[in-house]
Amino acid sequence: MTIALQNIRFYTADSPYHYTSDNEPLQDLEQNDIALKNAVEALSQTINTQVVVGNWATLKAVFDLQQEINKPFAYRVKIWGAKDQSVLAGQIASLIECSVFGYNTNPGNVVVSGMTIVSNTSVGAGTLTPVFTGNANNLELTFTGYTGTNGYVVAKIERFGL
Numbered sequence: 001m002t003i004a005l006q007n008i009r010f011y012t013a014d015s016p017y018h019y020t021s022d023n024e025p026l027q028d029l030e031q032n033d034i035a036l037k038n039a040v041e042a043l044s045q046t047i048n049t050q051v052v053v054g055n056w057a058t059l060k061a062v063f064d065l066q067q068e069i070n071k072p073f074a075y076r077v078k079i080w081g082a083k084d085q086s087v088l089a090g091q092i093a094s095l096i097e098c099s100v101f102g103y104n105t106n107p108g109n110v111v112v113s114g115m116t117i118v119s120n121t122s123v124g125a126g127t128l129t130p131v132f133t134g135n136a137n138n139l140e141l142t143f144t145g146y147t148g149t150n151g152y153v154v155a156k157i158e159r160f161g162l
Helices: 024-044
Strands: 047-054 061-064 071-082 093-105 109-123 129-135 138-144 151-159
Touching (some): 047 061, 093 129
Antiparallel strands (some): 071 093
């Protein structure tokens, strides 16, 4: 990411002193502050969290990749899933961290090129496996490995790079 900052103007021996010229360095600093604020806000948009509940057969987290049109993407994905959110004793759950990468073509066709599971820690029987597919501008996350009607997932994606 490139942030275009204004050059700060300094007074010289020939500078006329009037409120319009006196405020020029302050205006430059204000514009730089605005540019930096916008850049920080853009960074905060690189993280998206979804919470989805329902039947494992149809459970899906959908992430909008509109900002990725015509460029490659790579996301670090952290997933916590519980097989049955109403059961506290003997809980079956997974904590997964993976990387997914691909490309979003214009006018919006997300193509998943690959996915790597970095870790998949399970509690109880069964192992949850994430499946990433593209659908228009969306990256869809579905799951295999668990069955039942009370699925609960928290999925967080964080974009690599700027």
